[in-house]
Amino acid sequence: MKIKISIVLLLVGAFLSVAPAFSASPEDKQLNQIYHQISHSYENLDATNLAQLYSKQASYVPAASHREIIIGRDNIVDIYEEIFKKIKNKQAKIKVGFRTISRQIGKNYANDVGYYLVEVIPSTSSEQPLSHFAGKFAMGFVKNKSGQWQINLDTANKAELNMYLSAKAQIHTPNDNAPNSLQTIEP
Numbered sequence: 001m002k003i004k005i006s007i008v009l010l011l012v013g014a015f016l017s018v019a020p021a022f023s024a025s026p027e028d029k030q031l032n033q034i035y036h037q038i039s040h041s042y043e044n045l046d047a048t049n050l051a052q053l054y055s056k057q058a059s060y061v062p063a064a065s066h067r068e069i070i071i072g073r074d075n076i077v078d079i080y081e082e083i084f085k086k087i088k089n090k091q092a093k094i095k096v097g098f099r100t101i102s103r104q105i106g107k108n109y110a111n112d113v114g115y116y117l118v119e120v121i122p123s124t125s126s127e128q129p130l131s132h133f134a135g136k137f138a139m140g141f142v143k144n145k146s147g148q149w150q151i152n153l154d155t156a157n158k159a160e161l162n163m164y165l166s167a168k169a170q171i172h173t174p175n176d177n178a179p180n181s182l183q184t185i186e187p
Contacts, residue, residue: 027105030149031112031141035098042096045088047080054151055142061155063135076154091123098137099169110141110149115164116156134164 024032034053041049051073054060060070060079070076087094100114116135122128140153 025105027110027149028103031103031105031110032100034141034149034151035100039096039098041080042094045084045094047077047084050080051077054154055144058150058152058154061153063156063158087120090126092126093121095119095121099164099167101167101169108143109152112139112141113137114169115159115167117161117164132161133158134161135159136163 037049037053041047041053054073054076056073057071058073058076060076062070062079067079070079095118097117097119098114099116100112102113104111114137116137118133118135120131122130135156136159137156138153139151139155141149142152144150
């Protein structure tokens with residue numbers, strides 16, 4: 001029982017870790033906000049909100065080996081709607097956190113590489129335990145005509161949980177709950 005409690009506390013800390021303040025560029029802040037929007041969309045099981053984050057011609061390479069590569073925003077949103085519908089039908093909840101460990105920014109493109117952590121919270125009536133899984137991701141972004149960043153490439157695969165937990169986030173974003181401090185890219 002102590003081990004389970006320790007793991008839960010470690011995972012809670014992984015979602016809430018705080019880093020010291022530093023000056024992030026406007027580009028970093030815009031890109032970081034996308035991860036917060038993704039996390040928010042997962043928590044609310046809202047595929048419609050995700051649609052605005054992807055470019056019209058985006059590609060999605062899912063972690064699941066049984067899924068083909070998905071091309072186009074509308075097709076990507078269909079996949080998220082399918083996933084979120086299954087979670088809703090089970091009356092479960094889901095949270096996702098990100099640790100971006102490398103970012104490259106060009107004039108109209110950006111690339112991030114890092115780790116993600118997914119927490120699945122089953123309905124209380126299911127009597128199932130929380131489950132967690134981690135993975136590696138790479139995201140490519142492009143600027144649209146309005147100058148806003150959008151996801152153009154989203155790819156992920158599974159990783160050991162300890163890889164996420166030991167990764168040092170290099171990119172930070174403002175913490176809404178604590179003015180003048182910064183929080184790693186995690187919900």
